[in-house]
Amino acid sequence: MFNIIQEIYEANMLLAKGKSINLKLNLESNLPEISLDRNRISQVINNLITNAIKFSYPETEIALSAVRRGGEVIISVADQGQGIPPDEIPKLFADFTKTSVRPTGGEKSTGLGLAIAKRMVEAHKGRIWVESQVGKGSTFSFTLPL
Secondary structure, three states, X not given: OXXXXXXXXXXXXXXXXXXXXXXXXXXXXXXXXXXXXXXXXXXXXXXXXXXXXXXXXXXXXXXXXXXXXXXXXXXXXXXXXXXXXXXXXXXXXXXXXXXXXXXXXXXXXXXOHHHHHHHHHHHXXXXXXXXXXXXXXXXXXXXXXO
């Protein structure tokens, strides 16, 4: 698990720097190995990070973290972006849905990434959710059972 997260973090450093965003990595030291589809979970984490970069302003910070809690690992991507209006959160993980929040650098969005991420996480018997405050940022998290 540690290696996957580290690789994705390093792969997204350049994208974050290109937008003057500080990407931080906070990994618990003894993350267990998990039986998973490496490509699919990499796609989920990558989607969450690229979304955070896409919807964050320059000179802010994004933190990628992973911790073990009970019988699962929780992976989170927290940004200091625009945040999502509460009434729009329920539709975030549906196909082809977009919120009123716009990318900060003119980037494009299909409205499919989070719907696909949800399917991949659930196929691994995990769950995915978001906590967000308008004007403060969002934290997207998902679990993977041990």
